[in-house]
Every structure is written in C-alpha cells, then in structure tokens.
Amino acid sequence: xxxxxxxxxxxxxxxxxxxxxxxxVALGIMPxxxxxxxxxxxxxxxxxxxxxxxxxxxxxxWDSEFAWTEADKPIKLAARALTVPKxxxxxxxxxxxxxxxxxxxxxSCLVYDYQRVKIERKRSKRASPEQLGAGKAPATAQxxxxxxxxxxxxxxxxxxxxxxxxxxxxxxxxGWSDSxxxxxxxxxxxxxNALSDLQAWRxxxxxxxxxxxxxxxxxxxxxxxxxxxxxxxxxxxxNRTMEVVNSRKPASGKLQILITGHSLGGAFATLAAYDxxxxxxxxxxxxxxxxxxxxxxxxxxxxxxxxxYNRVVPDTWSIINxxxxxxxxxKFVVLYKRxxxxxxxxxxxxxxxxxxxxxxSIQQSIGGQKADxxxxxxxxQAVMSVILAQFTPKGFIDGxxxxxxxxxxxxxxxxxxRKHMGMHLDEMRHLCxxxxxxxxxxxxxxxxxxxxxxxxxxxxxxxxxxxxCNCNHCGNPFWWLLRPASHDNDMNDLHHDSIExxxxxxxxxxx
Numbered sequence: 001x002x003x004x005x006x007x008x009x010x011x012x013x014x015x016x017x018x019x020x021x022x023x024x025v026a027l028g029i030m031p032x033x034x035x036x037x038x039x040x041x042x043x044x045x046x047x048x049x050x051x052x053x054x055x056x057x058x059x060x061x062w063d064s065e066f067a068w069t070e071a072d073k074p075i076k077l078a079a080r081a082l083t084v085p086k087x088x089x090x091x092x093x094x095x096x097x098x099x100x101x102x103x104x105x106x107x108s109c110l111v112y113d114y115q116r117v118k119i120e121r122k123r124s125k126r127a128s129p130e131q132l133g134a135g136k137a138p139a140t141a142q143x144x145x146x147x148x149x150x151x152x153x154x155x156x157x158x159x160x161x162x163x164x165x166x167x168x169x170x171x172x173x174x175g176w177s178d179s180x181x182x183x184x185x186x187x188x189x190x191x192x193n194a195l196s197d198l199q200a201w202r203x204x205x206x207x208x209x210x211x212x213x214x215x216x217x218x219x220x221x222x223x224x225x226x227x228x229x230x231x232x233x234x235x236x237x238x239n240r241t242m243e244v245v246n247s248r249k250p251a252s253g254k255l256q257i258l259i260t261g262h263s264l265g266g267a268f269a270t271l272a273a274y275d276x277x278x279x280x281x282x283x284x285x286x287x288x289x290x291x292x293x294x295x296x297x298x299x300x301x302x303x304x305x306x307x308x309y310n311r312v313v314p315d316t317w318s319i320i321n322x323x324x325x326x327x328x329x330x331k332f333v334v335l336y337k338r339x340x341x342x343x344x345x346x347x348x349x350x351x352x353x354x355x356x357x358x359x360x361s362i363q364q365s366i367g368g369q370k371a372d373x374x375x376x377x378x379x380x381q382a383v384m385s386v387i388l389a390q391f392t393p394k395g396f397i398d399g400x401x402x403x404x405x406x407x408x409x410x411x412x413x414x415x416x417x418r419k420h421m422g423m424h425l426d427e428m429r430h431l432c433x434x435x436x437x438x439x440x441x442x443x444x445x446x447x448x449x450x451x452x453x454x455x456x457x458x459x460x461x462x463x464x465x466x467x468x469c470n471c472n473h474c475g476n477p478f479w480w481l482l483r484p485a486s487h488d489n490d491m492n493d494l495h496h497d498s499i500e501x502x503x504x505x506x507x508x509x510x511x
Contacts (some may be wrong), residue, residue, distance in 0.1 A: 008197065012376050013181050024145070029425075034477065041304075046065040059089075059090050059093070060356070062080050062083075062084070062090060062352055063341070063353070063354040063357070064352070064353050065080070065095065065353070066096040066097065066098060066353045067095060067096070067097045067098065067099075067228060068097075068098045068099065068228075068398070068399075068402030068405060068406055069097070069098070069099045069402065069405055069406050070097055070099050070100060070414075071405075072402070072405070073097050076095060077095055080095075086209065086316050088317065092314070093314070094291075094314055094315035094316075094317075094341075096317055096341070096343060096353050096354070098124060098386075098402070098406075098502055099406060100258070100291070100293060101293055101317070101343070102383060103154050103155075103258075103382070104150055104184075104258060104260035104295075105260075105295065105376070105379060105380060105383065106146060107151055107155070107173065107182055107184035107258075107260050108184055108187075108260050108261055108262040108295055108376065109145045109149050109262070110147075110148065110173065110184065111172070111173040111184040111185065111186045111261075111265070112147060112186055112187070112189060112262075112376070113146060114162065114173055123146040124244060124327060124351060125509065129410065130423055133484065145353055145455055146455065148160060148173075148175075151175065151182075152175050154159075155175075155177065155179070155180040155182065155258075156177055156179075156180070156441070157165055157175040157177045157180060157182065158176070158178075159175065159176050159177070159244075160173070160174065160175045160176075161174045161175075161240065161359070162174070163172075163233065163236050163237055163240075165227075165230055165231040165233040166231070167230050167231055167363055168193075168196060168226065168227040168229070168230040168231070168233070169189070169190045169192040170186070170227050170228075170233055170268065171183070171185070171186035171189075171191055172184065172185050172237050172268070172272075173186075174187070174237070174240065174241070174342075176244045177256060178248050178249055178253070178255070179252060179253065179254070179256065180256050180257075181241060181255065181256070181257045181258070182257075182258045182259075182260075182465075183237065183241065183257070183259045183260070183269070183272060184261060184265070184455075185259075185260070185261035185264075185265035185266070185268035185269050185272070186261070186262075186264075186265050187262040187263030187264040187266070187296075188264045193227075193264055194228045195223070196223035196224065196226065196227045196264065197223055197264060197298075198223065199221070199222045199226070200221060200222070200223070200330070200332075201222050201224030202217070202220065202222065202301070202302060202335065203219060203220065203222050203225060204217055204223065205218040205219065205220045205225070205301060205305055206218060206222075210304055215303070216304050217304055218301055218303035218304045218305035218308050219301055219302045219304065219305060220271070220298075220300055220302075220305055221267065221298070221301065221336075224264070224267040224268070224271065224300055225271070226290055227264075227268070227273075228268055233494050234271070234272070234275060237272055238272070238275050238276055238279055241257065241276055241279075242276075242279055242280075244285070245257075245280070245285055246283070246285070247357045253287070254287045254288070254289060255285075255287060255288045255289070256288075256289045256290075256291065256293055257276060257288060257289070257290045257291070257322060258292075259272055259273045259276070259290065259292045259293075260290070260291070260292070260293050260294060260295070261294055261295070261297065262294070262295040262296055262297075262376055262379075262448070263295075263297065263298070263326060263374065263427040264295020264298075265297075266294030266295060266296060266318070267297055267298055267300045268299070269292055269294050269297070270292065270294065270297065270300045270309065270316070270481035271300065271506075272338060273290055273292040273313045273316065274309055274312055274313055274479040276290060277290050277312045277313050278312065280458065281312075289379055290313055290315065291315040291316075291317075292313055292315065292316040292340065293317050293319065294316075294317070294318050294319065295318075295319045295321075295376070295379050296319075296320070296321065296324050296326050296327055296374050296376075297318055297326075297327065298326050298327065298330045298332060298336075299330050299336035299337060299338045300334065300336075300339065301337070301339070302334075302336060302337055303334070303337040304340040305337070306337035306338065307511065309339040309340075309366045310339055310340065313339075313340070315341075316339060316340030316341065317340055317341055318339075318340050318341070318342050318343070318492050319343045319379065320342055320343065320344045320345070320381050320383065321344075321345055321346065321362075321373045321374070321378050321379045322344070322345070322346035322347070322370070322373050323364070323365045323368070323370045323373050324367075324370070324373040324374045325368065325369035325370060325373070325374055326374050327373050327374075328364065328368060328369040336393060340353060341353075341354045342355060342360065344360065344363060345379075345382040345383060345385075345386055346382055346385070347378070347381050347382045347385050347449065347476050348389070348394075349386050349388055349389025349390075349392070349395075349449075350386075350389065351386045352395065377452045377453040378452065380450075380452075380453070380455070381449065381450060381452045381453075384421065384449070384450045385450075387403055387417070387421075387450060388421060388423065388444075388447055388448075390402070390403045391423075391428065391431055391443055391444045392404075392443055393440055400428070400431060400432045400439075401489065403428065404425075404428050404429060404432055407425055407428065408425070417432055420450045420451065420454050421447060421448060421449065421450050422444070422446040422447045422448050423444055423447050424444075425443070427444050428444065431444065437453060438473075467472070
C-alpha cells in the first residue's frame with residue numbers, strides 16, 4: 001500500500017510532459033498504478049455480498065445428506081423431493097450411500113490381490129508330484145482374505161471377467177448380472193504403473209473438442225490416458241459392458257453400473273465411467289444408472305474436463321482419507337481439477353460428505369500430506385472408525401440407527417465388529433433406545449478402533465500364536481453385504497485374448 005500511495009503522489013506532482021515523468025513511467029510506476037487499481041476493483045467485486053438463489057440453502061443442506069444403507073437411499077431421495085420446489089435442479093443431484101462405498105472398497109482391494117492368486121495357483125498346478133511331496137511348490141501369494149465368490153454375492157452377480165493389458169500393466173475385474181454391473185480397476189502396483197503416474201503433462205481428451213485459447217478444451221493426464229487406451233484396453237472394457245447391458249432380459253428392470261478403483265485405478269474408473277455413459281447416451285438404453293465411487297484417486301483432467309465429466313456422470317464420489325498425499329497434491333495451481341463430489345474421512349471417525357471449499361481447506365493439516373493415508377488399509381481403518389464414532393458424541397444424528405440397520409440380519413458383520421472392535425449388537429440396540437441426553441453420558445463399553453489391515457492373511461508364526469477359530473468369516477470385513485454363496489452361479493472368468501493380453505484360467509478352476 002505504501003508503494004501504491006507513492007505512485008499516486010509522484011504522478012500527481014510531476015508534470016506529464018517532463019523528462020522525469022517519462023522516467024517514472026519507464027520504471028513501472030504507471031503500470032503498477034493500473035495493475036493495483038484493477039486488482040482493487042476485482043477483489044471488491046469478488047467480496048461483494050450477493051443474494052443467494054432460492055434453493056441455495058436447501059442445496060447446501062441436502063448436498064451433505066447421505067444414506068447409510070442402499071435401502072435407505074430411496075426414502076431419503078423421496079424426502080428430499082418433498083422439501084424442494086418441483087422442477088428444482090436439486091432433485092437431479094445424486095446422493096451418497098455409505099453401504100455402497102464399503103462394497104466398492106471391497107472390490108477395489110480385491111482387484112489388487114485377484115490376479116496374483118491366479119498366477120500362483122497356475123504355477124502350483126504345474127509343479128511336479130515330487131515338488132508337491134517335498135513341499136517345494138510355489139506358495140500362494142494371496143495377501144488378504146478377500147474372495148471373488150463373496151464379492152460376487154454382494155449383488156447376486158452371475159458372471160465375472162478379468163481384463164489384462166501387459167504393456168501398461170493395467171487390470172480390470174468385472175462382475176455382472178441382469179440388475180448390476182461392477183467394474184473395479186487396479187491401482188499402482190508396478191514400476192510401469194509408477195512411470196505412468198509421472199507423465200503428468202496434459203493432452204486433449206478424445207475426441208478433441210473446445211478451444212485451448214478459450215480454456216474450454218478438456219485435457220487429461222497423459223499417463224492415465226495412454227494406459228487406458230493401450231492395447232485397446234478401453235474398447236474391451238466398454239464394449240463388454242455394453243454387451244452385458246444389451247443382453248439383459250426384457251423384464252430385468254433398472255440396471256446399475258458401479259465403477260470403482262483406488263489410486264491409479266480411480267483415474268481409470270473416471271475415464272471408464274465417462275466413456276460408458278457416452279456409449280449409453282448413444283444407445284436406446286434408458287434405464288441404466290452409472291455410479292462411480294473412487295478411493296484416493298488423483299485429479300484426472302483440467303477444469304474443462306471436470307465440468308464435462310460432471311454433466312455426463314453426476315453420481316461420482318471421490319473418497320479421501322484425511323491427508324492423503326495423492327488426493328491433496330497434484331493440483332498444480334489450476335492445471336488439474338477433481339471431478340465429482342468429495343467425501344472426506346479420517347481415523348478419528350469423522351466424515352464430511354460433499355464439503356464446501358472452505359470446509360475442506362480447514363480440514364487440511366498444516367503439517368502437510370501423509371503418504372500412509374493413501375494405503376487401502378488406512379482407508380479401511382477410517383471407514384470402520386466412522387462406524388464406531390456413531391456411538392460417541394461425534395456421531396451423526398441418525399448415525400446409531402443407521403449402523404444398527406446396517407448390522408441387523410448380518411451375523412458375519414456382527415462377528416467382525418465383536419471380534420475386531422469390541423462392538424456388540426445388543427449394546428448398540430440398547431444405546432439406540434436411550435434418549436439423546438442419556439446417550440451423551442454413555443457409550444459402548446470396550447469398543448475400540450480396529451487394527452489396521454486386520455483382513456490381511458497372517459504368517460504361519462502369527463497364526464500359531466492365535467487361538468483356533470471355527471468361524472470361517474472371522475477377520476473378513478463387510479460380510480454383512482454378502483448373501484450365502486451359491487454354487488449354481490456361472491462365474492467363469494472369460495478373458496479376451498490378444499497380442500497384448502495375458503491368458504488366464506477360469507475362475508471355476510480356481511475355486
């Protein structure tokens with residue numbers, strides 16, 4: 001401000017036709033005055049209060065509303081329709097579902113481990129009888145207790161397919177039925193994937209549209225786009241999805257397509273969701289709903305791409321674990337923009353659904369981002385901590401009731417919460433029946449946050465230290481989403497063979 005005032009004084013006192021005036025202008029006093037004056041006008045306009053739209057307050061409230069279970073979601077949407085004017089854009093806004101997020105976490109974690117297990121099992125089958133007898137056969141590389149059969153039964157899926165592209169090392173696990181299609185993309189798991197992450201310069205998203213000089217051309221991350229297009233990987237995934245959509249029975253009703261992925265897989269899920277929705281718009285299928293739930297995903301494109309994506313795939317949720325370095329970084333000022341809506345969770349049990357920019361910025365830590373918050377085990381710990389927090393003063397108003405509805409009728413989840421978090425269904429029900437004042441003074445006795453990665457397979461030495469358990473589901477997270485496994489389901493792992501693809505055996509041979 002002092003320099004700005006000095007500029008005004010000098011220009012007022014010095015004659016414009018003198019040599020001194022030309023000298024002052026050459027030194028930058030006149031440009032500085034113009035720039036500072038324009039800057040003052042711009043900031044005055046930005047900070048000027050304005051009258052919000054009629055539904056702005058309602059939109060802000062309903063943006064943060066969510067459903068605990070998939071059964072609650074239609075009820076919440078109907079309640080929202082009653083509180084907003086007819087024809088309001090708010091009726092078209094998507095709603096976040098906690099249960100769907102947990103199911104998509106399962107698939108995002110499973111796709112990391114699924115291909116590894118198949119390869120090792122094939123190697124074991126090729127081992128000689130002498131090696132098997134001597135115990136020298138390759139040991140299974142399975143790292144978790146997650147299983148495709150259980151994942152399929154979450155939505156009564158009847159078929160599965162694994163897509164592989166060797167050159168860029170990309171993986172996509174697909175499951176489908178007449179009512180649901182699930183696509184899960186694997187994240188960074190090799191040096192090839194890491195090199196793709198580092199190719200951060202931008203290229204036009206195909207087909208090229210808009211104008212660079214108007215900042216209206218959608219641009220995306222080069223490494224993500226090349227991996228998505230390599231070996232016609234995108235065509236295999238999109239075309240197979242459309243085949244499933246078009247081959248449904250006439251009376252199947254509405255079809256939901258759930259797309260998910262973690263880290264790099266979240267970027268692939270974003271590109272896949274856009275391409276699938278574009279294909280659906282050009283077809284006669286009108287009863288198909290596409291939803292995208294991604295975990296720890298980096299920003300995929302620029303502001304123009306994010307705006308175009310939000311118009312095409314509005315039901316997109318980017319789950320962020322606290323100070324995740326991948327989601328917090330990579331913005332490069334204005335070069336990249338995150339599409340969809342955010343859901344921020346942390347291991348203290350707090351969750352913010354579709355927070356405003358100010359709310360999200362306040363939540364960021366002054367100490368910076370943390371790499372371990374990007375791990376799927378950290379995401380799982382944060383999600384389970386949200387469940388525990390509902391029985392504390394930090395919970396949502398309807399949090400206790402929502403979790404009890406999620407747990408009731410699912411014996412496997414009750415065992416998981418009881419064993420790993422000390423949460424008993426009877427105690428949860430009793431706490432729900434108390435009044436608001438009584439709840440504040442009480443909690444769940446003995447309840448505690450889960451250990452990180454408790455769903456991972458323990459080593460033989462660790463297993464010997466633990467008492468034997470006859471429960472096959474103990475340690476397996478999210479079994480409340482599952483129905484009893486059916487052996488009649490056709491879960492063939494049909495794989496597209498090509499020059500740049502790996503040939504895998506069928507899932508029925510593995511199980």
